[in-house]
Amino acid sequence: MSKRDHKYLVIPGPVEVRKEILEAQTQWMIGHRSTAFADLFARLQDKLKRVFLTQNRVFVHGSSGTGLWEGASRNCVRDGKKILHLVGGAFSERWAAISRDNGKDTDVIEVPWGQAHTPEMVAEALSKQSYDAVAVVHNETSTGVTNPIQAIGEVVARYPGTLYLVDSVSGFLGTELRTDDWKIDLVLTSSQKAFALPPGMALAAISDAVLERAKEVKNRGYYFDFIEIEASLKKNNTPSTPPISLMFAAEAQLDAILAEGLESRWARHAAMRATTSDWAISRGFGLFAQEGYRSNTVTTIDNRTKNIDVDAMAKFMSGIGFSMDKGYGQIKGKTFRIAHMGDMQPDVLQEVLDGLDEFLASTQ
Numbered sequence: 001m002s003k004r005d006h007k008y009l010v011i012p013g014p015v016e017v018r019k020e021i022l023e024a025q026t027q028w029m030i031g032h033r034s035t036a037f038a039d040l041f042a043r044l045q046d047k048l049k050r051v052f053l054t055q056n057r058v059f060v061h062g063s064s065g066t067g068l069w070e071g072a073s074r075n076c077v078r079d080g081k082k083i084l085h086l087v088g089g090a091f092s093e094r095w096a097a098i099s100r101d102n103g104k105d106t107d108v109i110e111v112p113w114g115q116a117h118t119p120e121m122v123a124e125a126l127s128k129q130s131y132d133a134v135a136v137v138h139n140e141t142s143t144g145v146t147n148p149i150q151a152i153g154e155v156v157a158r159y160p161g162t163l164y165l166v167d168s169v170s171g172f173l174g175t176e177l178r179t180d181d182w183k184i185d186l187v188l189t190s191s192q193k194a195f196a197l198p199p200g201m202a203l204a205a206i207s208d209a210v211l212e213r214a215k216e217v218k219n220r221g222y223y224f225d226f227i228e229i230e231a232s233l234k235k236n237n238t239p240s241t242p243p244i245s246l247m248f249a250a251e252a253q254l255d256a257i258l259a260e261g262l263e264s265r266w267a268r269h270a271a272m273r274a275t276t277s278d279w280a281i282s283r284g285f286g287l288f289a290q291e292g293y294r295s296n297t298v299t300t301i302d303n304r305t306k307n308i309d310v311d312a313m314a315k316f317m318s319g320i321g322f323s324m325d326k327g328y329g330q331i332k333g334k335t336f337r338i339a340h341m342g343d344m345q346p347d348v349l350q351e352v353l354d355g356l357d358e359f360l361a362s363t364q
């Protein structure tokens, strides 16, 4: 039986949250128009800039990441202009759908699931057509692919009118991401993935160019109007009531992350990727993501050769205290994913892999 008092989440979001971070949420509530809140907000800005590696402001919003997807699509693309989405998995597909649903003229560069996008593909598209924005998912959580964000950023930067928008929901704080060095205008994330906080808070580093663009966009909507969010941010505040408890937790988590060091944190996840891929290969599984682009925070295991019963696997693992993923979208069952993001440590990953070995032995 499990030595834990709860099920440890090995799913790629929400992920396991450490007890002291959960407890940081139980501080007494403060009013969001109080000085105490403005102080908290200012401290968070400082710490967030240090982990986003940016001089830009960081929006902190009460919504899941999906909200800021919508905000990015709405605020960054003018009427009569286009947005280019790089699509290669369930999440990149959904962001493109959100742009379309918000009435934006949307083109896509589609690659087969499991493949990465290349800078050459983007260079070709930008040479043929002008775009207000290029939108890409850093770490495609469904397929376990990490896109070459830096190299694509070099291409987009050749077109000064084109904003570079990056979803790093499951990459941020788990794998290398350098907002300013990589010339990213907007990078958005959610609290419940590699940040290892409870769900409910979205964040985005926003460049001046994004705000300049937003001013030229009609119908930015209300809840995700970047101009309004910026006006409040300048006063260390938010337009509507923010997720204050999550912000308490975020401060505690950022302190821990800064103490661990960003590069050590990235290295811990890279090491867990290596352990997980070695395990999968040596047990006769494949890896779904293209070699060279495999995610440091989630491994999508290709189950098509071995074809294990993923429901039985998840049931067995649940019995020993682990909540497992069974694959996502069109590759459910053909794949399953092991998330090694957030605050997971290598010894816990080893327990997960040992558990999977026990399951495999029980099916022999």
Ligand SMILES: *Cc1c(COP(=O)(O)O)cnc(C)c1O
Pocket: 013, 064, 065, 066, 067, 091, 137, 139, 140, 141, 167, 168, 169, 170, 190, 191, 193
């Ligand atoms: C989970 C996820 C999202 C959606 O984020 P929510 O916070 O659930 O709205 C977007 N993009 C990626 C890459 C994700 O993994």
